[in-house]
Amino acid sequence: MTAQAQDPYRIGRSGGGEGEETTGRGEGGPASKRTTVGYGFWIYLLSDIILFSGFFAAYAVLAKQTAGGPGPRDLFGQERVAIETAALLLSSFTCGLAGVAAERRNLLWAQAGLLATGMLGAVFLGLELSEFAEMIGKGAGPQRSAFLSAFFGLVGLHGLHIGVGLLWLGTMMAQLWVKGFQPQILRRLMCFNLFWHALDIVWVGIFTMVYLMGVAP
Amino acid sequence: MLGKLTWSAIPFSQPIPLLAAGGVALALFAVLGWITVKGHWPYLWKEWITSVDHKRIGVMYVLLGLVMLLRGFVDAIMMRTQQATAIGHAQGYLPPEHYDQIFSAHGTIMIFFGAMPVMIGLMNFVVPLQLGVRDVAFPTLNSTSFWLTASGALLVNMSLVIGEFARTGWLPYAPLSETSYSPGVGVDYYVWAIQIAGVGTLMSGINLVTTILKQRAPGMGYLRMPMFCWTALGANMLIVAAFPILTATLAMLTLDRYLGFHFFTNEAGGNMMMFVNLIWAWGHPEVYILILPAFGIFSEVISTFSSKPLFGYRSMVAATLFIVVVSFTVWLHHFFTMGAGGDVNAAFGIATSIIAVGTGVKIYNWLFTMYGGRLRFPTPMLWSIAFLMTFIIGGMTGVLLAVPPADFMLHNSMFLVAHFHNVINSGVIFGAFAGITFWFPKAFGFRLDEFWGKMAFWLTLAGFLIVFGAMYVLGLEGMTRRLQHIDFTEWAPWLYVSVGGIGVMILGVASQLIQIVISIRHREQLRDTTGDPWDGRSLEWATPSPPPAFNFPVLPRVHGEEPYWTIKRKALESQGLGDEPDYEAIEMPRASATGVVTAFFATLIGFAMIWMIWWLAALGFVGAYATFVVFAWRDEEETRISAEDVARIDRARRASRQAWLDAQGEQPA
Numbered sequence: 097m098t099a100q101a102q103d104p105y106r107i108g109r110s111g112g113g114e115g116e117e118t119t120g121r122g123e124g125g126p127a128s129k130r131t132t133v134g135y136g137f138w139i140y141l142l143s144d145i146i147l148f149s150g151f152f153a154a155y156a157v158l159a160k161q162t163a164g165g166p167g168p169r170d171l172f173g174q175e176r177v178a179i180e181t182a183a184l185l186l187s188s189f190t191c192g193l194a195g196v197a198a199e200r201r202n203l204l205w206a207q208a209g210l211l212a213t214g215m216l217g218a219v220f221l222g223l224e225l226s227e228f229a230e231m232i233g234k235g236a237g238p239q240r241s242a243f244l245s246a247f248f249g250l251v252g253l254h255g256l257h258i259g260v261g262l263l264w265l266g267t268m269m270a271q272l273w274v275k276g277f278q279p280q281i282l283r284r285l286m287c288f289n290l291f292w293h294a295l296d297i298v299w300v301g302i303f304t305m306v307y308l309m310g311v312a313p
Numbered sequence: 314m315l316g317k318l319t320w321s322a323i324p325f326s327q328p329i330p331l332l333a334a335g336g337v338a339l340a341l342f343a344v345l346g347w348i349t350v351k352g353h354w355p356y357l358w359k360e361w362i363t364s365v366d367h368k369r370i371g372v373m374y375v376l377l378g379l380v381m382l383l384r385g386f387v388d389a390i391m392m393r394t395q396q397a398t399a400i401g402h403a404q405g406y407l408p409p410e411h412y413d414q415i416f417s418a419h420g421t422i423m424i425f426f427g428a429m430p431v432m433i434g435l436m437n438f439v440v441p442l443q444l445g446v447r448d449v450a451f452p453t454l455n456s457t458s459f460w461l462t463a464s465g466a467l468l469v470n471m472s473l474v475i476g477e478f479a480r481t482g483w484l485p486y487a488p489l490s491e492t493s494y495s496p497g498v499g500v501d502y503y504v505w506a507i508q509i510a511g512v513g514t515l516m517s518g519i520n521l522v523t524t525i526l527k528q529r530a531p532g533m534g535y536l537r538m539p540m541f542c543w544t545a546l547g548a549n550m551l552i553v554a555a556f557p558i559l560t561a562t563l564a565m566l567t568l569d570r571y572l573g574f575h576f577f578t579n580e581a582g583g584n585m586m587m588f589v590n591l592i593w594a595w596g597h598p599e600v601y602i603l604i605l606p607a608f609g610i611f612s613e614v615i616s617t618f619s620s621k622p623l624f625g626y627r628s629m630v631a632a633t634l635f636i637v638v639v640s641f642t643v644w645l646h647h648f649f650t651m652g653a654g655g656d657v658n659a660a661f662g663i664a665t666s667i668i669a670v671g672t673g674v675k676i677y678n679w680l681f682t683m684y685g686g687r688l689r690f691p692t693p694m695l696w697s698i699a700f701l702m703t704f705i706i707g708g709m710t711g712v713l714l715a716v717p718p719a720d721f722m723l724h725n726s727m728f729l730v731a732h733f734h735n736v737i738n739s740g741v742i743f744g745a746f747a748g749i750t751f752w753f754p755k756a757f758g759f760r761l762d763e764f765w766g767k768m769a770f771w772l773t774l775a776g777f778l779i780v781f782g783a784m785y786v787l788g789l790e791g792m793t794r795r796l797q798h799i800d801f802t803e804w805a806p807w808l809y810v811s812v813g814g815i816g817v818m819i820l821g822v823a824s825q826l827i828q829i830v831i832s833i834r835h836r837e838q839l840r841d842t843t844g845d846p847w848d849g850r851s852l853e854w855a856t857p858s859p860p861p862a863f864n865f866p867v868l869p870r871v872h873g874e875e876p877y878w879t880i881k882r883k884a885l886e887s888q889g890l891g892d893e894p895d896y897e898a899i900e901m902p903r904a905s906a907t908g909v910v911t912a913f914f915a916t917l918i919g920f921a922m923i924w925m926i927w928w929l930a931a932l933g934f935v936g937a938y939a940t941f942v943v944f945a946w947r948d949e950e951e952t953r954i955s956a957e958d959v960a961r962i963d964r965a966r967r968a969s970r971q972a973w974l975d976a977q978g979e980q981p982a
Contacts (some may be wrong), residue, residue, distance in 0.1 A: 126868075146558060150591060157584055280950065
């Protein structure tokens with residue numbers, strides 16, 4: 097393999113001569129479309145993480161404000177959260193497999209990976225919604241206390257992202273089915289992968305801060 | 314069926330908003346009718362509304378901003394006249410509930426829909442040209458950003474006739490903005506307009522950051538970028554880092570208002586001070602989002618008209634990045650009186666004083682750029698010099714307010730109002746006018762009339778000093794802000810001075826409008842044939858005025874900090890232009906209606922959510938999703954400009970440059 101094939105985007109290196117694919121860092125002129133799209137999507141993800149951090153901050157401020165209502169220990173069951181977490185982390189793995197299959201232009205495995213990702217995401221979302229419904233049924237809805245407002249706000253925002261991600265995923269699978277591996281679809285697939293992994297990372301934060309620290313002695 | 318919307322939403326009993334709205338509607342229909350009669354719709358639709366060209370979008374942004382600045386200025390006139398006519402026994406002409414809407418709308422419109430679009434528009438227009446590239450990183454996203462901003466502006470202006478606007482001030486502090494104290498739709502108008510426009514701004518920030526970091530002409534390393542690109546980078550990094558906080562805060566307020574959550578309420582453990590903290594964690598960086606591009610404009614203008622490279626380029630870059638970082642550590646100075654305690658107040662007071670150092674570095678750099686230069690004083694330079702002198706006063710009153718004990722006395726007074734108008738006017742507004750007059754010939758191919766430009770400058774400067782000078786005094790005499798009625802008659806003389814000042818400013822605004830009309834009429838005399846009307850130094854002046862859609866026939870190779878200056882020197886020394894390049898066909902992004910259609914559905918969603926018309930909101934979401942899918946499904950993303958066309962356009966440019974070069978040769982330097 098040539099050096100170019102091993103490191104096609106020359107990550108971490110400056111320059112690049114004329115005509116070859118460059119990273120946009122200085123000498124070589126504008127970056128390739130793939131680099132630009134991925135980079136822009138990273139910037140978007142950073143802004144999304146800040147959106148979440150606003151809700152994390154609100155949760156940290158309001159976590160103790162139960163207003164005489166139920167607290168974390170009365171509400172959170174560990175089994176369901178464990179299954180949710182397993183489903184989401186596994187979906188990230190299958191999403192990565194779909195990405196690898198797309199790199200190798202294997203339509204069957206790419207679609208299979210995306211389908212598995214979507215189904216695991218749906219399992220996660222279904223479990224989360226059942227948790228919400230149970231809590232609201234017990235009179236522990238977001239109107240009950242500031243703690244519950246912050247909980248529904250933070251976890252709900254993550255759930256909303258997963259929901260939008262599933263819509264995106266379905267659209268993209270249909271597009272892949274009709275059009276095959278076009279460059280712009282491959283770029284979107286890369287962005288989706290980044291998005292899905294980022295949601296995983298956010299979930300790790302939620303799992304730790306809400307579900308583990310909430311019930312810690 | 315129509316949610317909360319009934320005929321009573323239209324204020325038939327209040328003549329002022331009704332007449333104003335009637336006037337606006339009449340003017341709007343006149344313009345639309347004229348366009349229809351003249352048959353300009355196909356041109357407008359193809360060349361502007363669906364355009365993804367960064368230059369066109371930039372122009373539309375600036376136009377939107379200028380119209381909204383006028384709207385906000387009318388609010389300002391109403392506030393000044395109300396206060397001058399409501400002293401002692403007099404009651405003025407605006408009832409309190411209307412006056413409260415006016416000061417809220419004034420701040421909201423001026424910041425979000427006046428200053429922001431003008432600055433983003435200038436960055437959109439100039440940055441790709443200065444970087445020597447053909448467009449921003451994501452052209453269709455750019456168009457969507459603009460139309461979402463316009464959608465937000467539309468919603469705010471709809472509140473004039475359908476319902477009401479917020480009475481909470483330009484930042485809807487909780488719990489005043491909660492349903493128990495603001496049951497009407499005013500706050501909802503605010504929330505949805507700002508959310509929709511905010512999404513547009515965030516996408517624009519992502520777009521420009523990616524453009525500056527990933528799309529530059531070959532050879533343009535970071536430390537060869539023009540200063541305006543650096544400050545644009547700083548401002549857009551701040552947008553990416555700060556606007557999500559605003560989105561989160563307003564989303565929480567929306568949940569409180571619509572679904573009975575308790576983020577900021579008085580009851581059930583809600584924390585209203587969290588609102589103030591969150592909103593200013595966005596709000597203070599926002600100040601720098603506005604001022605940093607203006608700093609960039611002043612850098613370009615002062616360097617060009619001093620005929621010298623910018624003094625202390627690297628220290629300017631460092632100062633810009635310093636401001637970007639430190640702007641996130643000062644938010645608490647907006648509410649020293651919250652009671653956070655002496656230690657916390659001291660820390661934020663010191664941070665606030667320190668951030669002035671970055672600006673101080675810049676002021677000295679601008680002064681030293683002028684020192685020893687061959688100075689010229691056209692309108693953009695006048696705005697820049699006035700900025701240097703008046704901004705220092707605003708900065709010093711800011712450092713005064715940064716001292717917590719002083720702030721306890723001056724908090725919420727007219728002194729504070731005078732301070733932030735001082736910095737925003739002389740920084741952002743003067744910067745905007747400097748930038749607009751500076752780059753107008755590049756956008757339209759002719760210069761703005763100098764006489765009326767200078768009239769506008771002197772009148773605006775004089776009016777501004779009178780209005781806000783008087784306000785400083787009023788603040789020191791203890792007058793608080795946002796008063797609908799003034800009981801204390803001793804303040805009357807200064808209020809009269811202030812209203813006189815606004816009269817002078819009205820003349821200044823009139824001069825601006827006359828300037829535009831006169832310039833369009835005399836455009837043949839004011840024509841810029843060379844593309845370089847000011848003897849510029851950066852790459853935007855290497856293109857013809859107005860630049861072709863593709864900006865550069867061949868991407869320029871950059872060898873230093875002032876690429877166009879180098880090209881000109883080389884041409885003069887060798888008495889010839891470089892060899893004609895090999896022209897190739899250029900692929901440009903295709904026009905797309907995605908932006909304007911998305912914004913149409915966003916407006917529907919916003920309006921439906923404000924009035925709780927749920928089916929319409931759902932329809933809006935489905936429509937927006939469908940638009941997204943249609944866009945994602947298109948196969949051809951680009952159109953081709955043939956090599957012959959490129960050659961034809963560039964040969965015309967080279968001919969005009971050759972004429973310039975010949976003229977230079979005749980007159981000894």
